[in-house]
Amino acid sequence: NAGVTQTPKFQVLKTGQSMTLQCAQDMNHEYMSWYRQDPGMGLRLIHYSVGAGITDQGEVPNGYNVSRSTTEDFPLRLLSAAPSQTSVYFCASSYEGRGAETQYFGPGTRLLVL
Amino acid sequence: GQQVMQIPQYQHVQEGEDFTTYCNSSTTLSNIQWYKQRPGGHPVFLIQLVKSGEVKKQKRLTFQFGEAKKNSSLHITATQTTDVGTYFCAGATTSGTYKYIFGTGTRLKVLA
Numbered sequence: 001n002a003g004v005t006q007t008p009k010f011q012v013l014k015t016g017q018s019m020t021l022q023c024a025q026d027m028n029h030e031y032m033s034w035y036r037q038d039p040g041m042g043l044r045l046i047h048y049s050v051g052a053g054i055t056d057q058g059e060v061p062n063g064y065n066v067s068r069s070t071t072e073d074f075p076l077r078l079l080s081a082a083p084s085q086t087s088v089y090f091c092a093s094s095y096e097g098r099g100a101e102t103q104y105f106g107p108g109t110r111l112l113v114l
Numbered sequence: 115g116q117q118v119m120q121i122p123q124y125q126h127v128q129e130g131e132d133f134t135t136y137c138n139s140s141t142t143l144s145n146i147q148w149y150k151q152r153p154g155g156h157p158v159f160l161i162q163l164v165k166s167g168e169v170k171k172q173k174r175l176t177f178q179f180g181e182a183k184k185n186s187s188l189h190i191t192a193t194q195t196t197d198v199g200t201y202f203c204a205g206a207t208t209s210g211t212y213k214y215i216f217g218t219g220t221r222l223k224v225l226a
Contacts, residue, residue, distance in 0.1 A: 035216070040123070042202060043157065043216040058213055090156055103147070103204075103214070105156040 001026050004106035006091050012112045013081040021076040021109050023091030031094045032074040033058070033103070034066065036087040043090065049074055081113045116141045118205050120217035128225050133190040135220035137203035144206045146179055146186045147214070152199045160188075193224045 007022045025032065033048035035058075045058030049068040063085060065077040074093075078085060089109045094101040117140045127133050137146065145164040149157035161170055163179035163186060170177045176189045186203055203217040 033214075040218065042120075042218045043204075045213055045215070048213060059215070092157075102159040102162070103157075105158070108156050 003027065004091055004093055004104050006089075006106035006109050008109060009107070010110045010112075012114065013078075014114050015082060017081050018077070018079050019081065021078075021089055021091075021111075023074045023076065023106060024072050025074075025091075025093040025104070026072065027093065027095075027104070028071060029093035029095050029104075030071065031096060031101075032068070033092050034064070034074070034076045035090045035092065036060065036085075037090060037108075038087050046076065046089075078111075081111075083113045085111065086113045087111060116205075116207060116215050118203060118215045118217040120201075120203060120220050122220055123218065124221050124223075126223045126225060127193050129195060130192050133193050133197070133222055135188050135201050135203075135222075137186045137188075137205075137217050139184045139205050139215075141184070141207070143183050146183075146206070147204045148177060148186075148188055149202045149204060150199050151202065151219075155199075157202060190222075193222070195224050195226055198222060198224050 004025045030051045034046040035043040037043050044060045046064050047066040049055045052068050052071050055066050091106040092103040094103045119138050121136050147162045148160040151157045161177050167181045168179040174191045178187045200219045200221045202219045204214040
């Protein structure tokens with residue numbers, strides 16, 4: 001199993017550009033989530049999904065969209081990038097997401113918005 | 115909104131010394147998880163605590179969950195250079211959505 005994979009590893013965007021961060025898992029996990037990590041602020045939940053076709057907002061959803069058409073994939077879309085979205089983005093998955101399972105994190109995507 | 119605070123923010127210890135990080139939530143948690151993140155890496159799950167007053171051990175690591183399920187601690191005995199990294203707690207809310215709120219983390223440096 002590859003676990004949780006994320007692409008790209010690094011990305012530089014100009015303000016106003018759009019892009020999609022990809023996340024995929026091959027563990028048949030129902031629960032997937034996106035976090036952003038900024039210095040001194042830990043990880044903050046952006047969006048999460050409890051299964052295909054079901055998504056919900058986390059702590060900091062503004063400026064981001066998600067969809068979950070398959071169990072395996074959970075892309076994060078930045079509609080119009082802003083410098084405040086410069087961060088490291090982590091995708092995570094777990095088996096049922098009912099608060100009783102390990103979250104497996106991907107390697108992260110480092111995003112710089114100029 | 116719900117907040118999870120961790121103290122200290124940074125800790126430098128001599129190899130062989132003990133280390134403790136504390137996690138405090140503004141609301142009652144259904145469970146709490148602990149993660150370790152090496153510099154430049156991603157969070158890696160260490161353990162989960164569910165029951166009030168629960169204590170779990172992993173070799174030199176001891177994890178506790180408070181009686182009120184609002185605080186937790188991680189204690190490392192006789193630190194080693196391999197313990198270097200940032201330790202995060204993550205609390206699951208009791209709202210039924212099970213969204214995890216991460217603490218701010220404690221960065222540990224171990225001096226050889």
